[in-house]
Amino acid sequence: MLTISKSEIAILASLVAVSSMSAFYFQQFTENGLLLTAFTSVTCIFFAYFASRNKYRNSYPKDSASDAHNDTSPDLNRAIYSSDLNQNNELRQFIDDANAPIFGINELGQIDEWNRMAAKITGFSKEETLGKNIVKEFITDEYKTSVETVLSRALGGVQTDSYEFPLYTKNGERVEVLLNAWTRRNSDGKIVGVLGVGQDVSIATRARAEVERTAKELRQFVETANAPIFGIDKEGLVNEWNQMAETITGFEKEAVIDKDLVSEFITDEYKESVKNVLDRALIGDETANFEFPLYTNSGERVEVLLNASTRRNVEGDIIGVIGVGQDVTRTSRALAEAEQTAKELRQFVETANAPIFGIDQYGRVNEWNQMAEKITNYTKSEVIGEKLVARFITEQYQYSVQDVLDRALNGDETANFEFPLYTKEGDRVEVLLNATTRRDVAGEIIGVLGVGQDITEIRKQERAARQAQKMEVIGQLTGGMAHDFNNLLTVIQGNIGLIVEDMDDADESTREILQDALSAAEDGSNLTQQLLAFARKQPLHTQDVDIDQLINKLSRLVKRTIGQNVDVFVEPNVGVGKLVAKVDSVQLESSLLNLCLNARDAMDGDGVLTLATSKVQITESDSQGFADVSPGKYVCISVSDTGKGMSAEECERAFEPFFTTKDVGAGSGLGLSMVQGFAIQSSGSVSISSVQGEKTTVNLLIPMVDSVENVTAAEPALIVKKVGVYSATILVVEDEPRVRKYAVRCLKLPGVKVIEAENSLDALEILKSDEHIDLVFSDVILPGELNGRLLAKKISEDFPDIKVKLTTGYEDQLKDDDIEHDILRKPYSREELIEYISEEIFLPKSKAS
Structure with a gap:
């Protein structure tokens, strides 16, 4: 093992430390030196130095005392610190080559x-x-x-x-x-x-x-950043707190440094979650966009969006957490308000009093509110994801509706587009649509929102208003025609009747000709009455009528009239007592007979006809399918058949005058119009429902009377021939000369003097004269300021002893409560005229003698 002294360690360590290319380090120190275990580019130099050092050192005698007590060994003293440095070439080389x-x-x-x-x-x-x-x-x-x-x-x-x-x-x-x-x-x-x-x-x-x-x-950036920045150490104590953190919270830096962030500044409900975020960051698991509230020094709540980053020293050791926040209080409030607005809008859409639907870019339904459900009877779950046009729009309107939606998908919105939707049951609903382009937050088109309006009732009312206007015009026209036509028929029918009465010896052929002419005149009279009934201008004589009793009597007539192959059933009401209505029984019977004949024709003379009665309660919110009817109690008379039925279009037009589904010549087209006119004139209504190929039902609604004490039955009119007369003078007031002449002819009877007047003024002049008048027979419609009614009123005031009788072919303002005098309807026969005035001038023979 290579060893060096402590002095050499100091020198060489310094050399290594300042070497920019050196990666030399000591792995282990021993008692006598240092074990070298890692080297870089200078390693070879060190080994060269130490090799030369040992060689050089061995050439000198050892001085144990010096070696033992001196930090610097003798060889280094000689080789490095002494002037003998140049004597060691290896060491010189080392110094020269040092990095x-x-x-x-x-x-x-x-x-x-x-x-x-x-x-x-x-x-x-x-x-x-x-x-x-x-x-x-x-x-x-x-x-x-x-x-x-x-x-x-x-x-x-x-x-x-x-x-x-x-x-x-x-x-x-x-x-x-x-x-x-x-x-x-x-x-x-x-x-x-x-x-x-x-x-x-x-x-x-x-x-x-x-x-x-x-x-x-x-540091300057942190301090002046436009975002709150804080830092904590490993114990959770605050060690960073920038200016924005101060501004937002109201706590100055000095007040928070070394304080526990969570325990001191976080509310109890968020302590656990915030501590969890910080603890995770302290082990290197960073968190982005964590939202939590801070409370300011003044107690205000501040919403903070936090990014918690792990803080490390230069060695990479975790020393704390840096939190960079964002004050999202306004954003959170705006988002909360937006969410609230969105919630309210969603609630508005769902509960709006208009059908609202939405489609995506592919035309599939993705919105369907409660009103859309109510109108169509399709639930939201049934329509979501379905193609709107292909699934719910009739073929007739598919192209136009698709065009509107496609244009909206291109940003071209449409307002007030009208089209029909059909309900789950097949009923037609008229919809007025506003198609609005639907966009996402980026402005990209993502679909269409359709806000509709159910205008079915509006269109029905408009049609009813148009019908009413049409009826008004037709009524005015019919009234004028009826007046003139009835005058003509009075002349024709009356004079033919006079001829027939005076031709006892006429041959059969002549009598047949005259009877045909008289029959045609009577048909003309009936047609005029039908037109007046349709125009709601016919005179009604109302009384309290037991409807079930009337139906039972009528059913026997119907059975004899419509043929043996039609079964007639009567279904009276059950459990509601006697049904009494205030109605003109004659006109009611006529209307019901008309409906029964229509039912027979619809069944081609073979089927089942049912007459049913029931009690109906009409309310403000439920008209039960009847148009233009006031709330109250009604008697409903239903006439049903098992015929071929009618289409929706035919049902809609059924009450139009002169509309008929029968063959040419088989009907006038006034039957149902007359029934409707009678119903409305009676303060009731009429409706029709039909299933094509199966059946048709017509419901006639008549106001019900609660009190049934004075129920009367209509008695047939009896013409009584009078014998024996008093002397009488009758003043005939009529502006139409031919009618006036006819009336005079009818009244020229033994003991009767007839005087003529063309108008009310002439009549008053005669009345003021010395001429004695017993009875005035006047037309209602007269020229000048005084019509027949006003003339009658004037006579009753100025000449109370003179009787007045009136006649008319039509009177526009005629109402039941306006009738002060009996009215003889034109055209009339001589027999009807005599019967009409007989109570005033004729007496039985026994009283005349």
Whole structure:
């Protein structure tokens, strides 16, 4: 084993330490020396030195006392510290080849050693430096004194380690040198100079300066960073606390340094989780974006987003944790508000009073709110993921709806697009759609949001309003036509009737011709009545009617009328007592008979016809399928057949005047229109439902009467021929000359005087004259300011003894509660006219005698 003395260790260790290329280190010290176990590029030099040292040492006699008590062995005194240094070529070679600058000075400070590295670093050759005073010649003025001090101390026996000073090279460049200055002695121990072993630390110094500058900048950055930064040591005590941490928390640095971060500044609910994050960082497991609250000095809550990084020293040992935070209080509040807003929007979408749906870029449903469920009867789970257009839009509208959605997917939004949806049960729902482009937070289109409006009821109301307007126009037209047409029919039908009465001896052919003409006139009269019923202008004579009793009587007539192949069933109401309605029984029977005949035709004369009655309660929220009906109690009469049914379009148009599904000539198309007009005029309604290919049901709704004490039944009109008369004068007031002439002809009877007037003014003039008048028979519709009703009122006021009878073919404002006089409807026959006025002027023969 190779050993060296302690003095040699000191010198050689210094040489190794300053060698920038050296990786020499000692692995194990022994009692007598050092075991060398690792070497780099200078290893061969050391071995050369020690080999020469042993050889050189063996050439001198040993001085045991000197070896035992002197730190410096005799051979080193001779070989290194003495003036005999030049005698050892191997040692000289070692010094010259050393990877560190080595110089030597004598007692006068003059250079006597200058190795190659010294020459290389400074640019001064050995020849240029030998004999020169090192301080005066090569040290800058600012360092002359301190270097002189170091060398002087070494010359005094006090050695200096790691003294740093600058040398300036031959080219004026500054070289930082780290110097070990050792006393140099001769073999007698006398100080003869100084040996300086240096290290060029220029790069290291610059690096250190750079490190210090960087560290200063980092310190400045940490202190002034726009984020709270704190640090803790391994015990969790605060050792860093920058300005932003102070600003955010309100705790100054002095108040927190050496305090336990978790126990002092974290709330109880977050102590465990924050400590867990810091403890993990203390074992090298770092955490990013951990959010927790800090409470300020004033008690305000601050939300912090923390990155906890492990803190290490230069050796890589963990010494603590650095926490870089971000004050996300505003962000958290904004996020919380955004989440709350999103939640509220989601709630709004779900509970909105409008159908809302969404599709993705591929047209698949991804939104379907409660109203969409309610309107269509498809649940959210049934539609999510389905293709909206292909699955839920009718073929007729698929192209247009797809176009609207495709345009929205390209950013072209659409408002107020109307299209139909069909419910799960097949019912049609009219939807008004606003299609809005749906984007993500980056602005990329991700789908379409459709906000709809169920306008089914609106469209129904609009259709009803249009129908009402149409009905109003048709009613006005029909009323005008009815007035004029009934006047014409009165003349035609009445005069033909007079001819028939006076032609007892006419042949059969002539009578047949006249009867055909009279029958045609009667058909014209019936048609006029149908038009008035459809236009809701017919006069109604209402009374309380037992509906079940009426249906039972009607069913017998129906069975005789519609044929043997149709089975007629009556299903009266059960458990609700007697059903009484205030209605014109004649018109009700006519309407029901019309419905039964339609049912027979729908079944082609073979099937089942059912007449049913029930009680219906209409409320504000539930009209039970009836349009334009007020809340209340109603009697519902249903007429059902097992015929071929009707399409949805046919059902929608069924009540239109002159619309019919029958063959040409098989019907006028006024039957259902007349029924609807009668129902509405009776303050009720009518509805129709049908399953194509199976059945049709028409429901007639009539207001129900609670009190049933005065239920009456309609009695058939009886025409009684009167015999015997008083003398009477009748004033006929009629603006249509032919009708007036006909009325005069009818009334020219024995004992009756007839006077004519064209208008109300002429009539009043006659009444004011000396002419005695017993009865005024006036048309309602008259020219001038006074119509027939006003004339009747005037007569009752001014001439109370004169009786008034009225006639009309149509009266627009006619209402039940306005009737103060009986009305004879045009066209009328002579027999009907005489019956009408008979109570006023005729008496039975027994009273006349």
